[in-house]
Amino acid sequence: MTDQQTASRPAAATPADASTAELVRLAAEQISRLVRDELALARAEMTVKARRFGTGAGLFGAAGAAALYGVGALIATLILLLALVLPAWAAALIVAGALFAIAGVMALVGRGELRRAAPATPEQTLDSVKADVQTVTDAVRKKGH
Secondary structure (H helix, E strand, O other), X not given: OOHHHHHHOOOOOOOOOXXXXXXXXXXXXXXXXXXXXXXXXXXXXXXXXHHHHHHHHHHHHHHHHHHHHHHHHHHHXXXXXXXXXXXXXXXXXXXXXXXXXXXXXXXXXXXXXXXXXXXXXXXXXXXXXXXXXHHHHHHHHHHHO
16 A cells, blocks of 8 residues: 555544554554564574574584694694603693684583574564564453453
8 A cells, every 4th residue: 555545535533433444454463563563573682593594604614623633733743752862652632632622612612602592583573573472362352341
């Protein structure tokens, strides 16, 4: 419906004075606006969750890279430290242990980010829609009695 059509039609002063057709039109407009607002809220909420999933996945990838460097450092350390006074295995174990500890911390942080993003449903929007439905249902029941 265009603005001209809406403007040319006289609006009822109060809902009690409105015709059934006018009340149905008003309800349809309000429901349409409500659905658009709920969809916008869902889109915003899903954007935040997608960002968290991306951060968690990136941290898991970084943890994998750190673990790979740990294996490389372990091998390189075994070769390079053969000539040192310290036992080569002890020095290699210290370096590899530190890299694996870093990988473990990154994996735990990544897992935490993924858990914060799950479940992948717009919870606030669902709660809002449930409240809207309850409000409409209560209003219909109240009007009927």
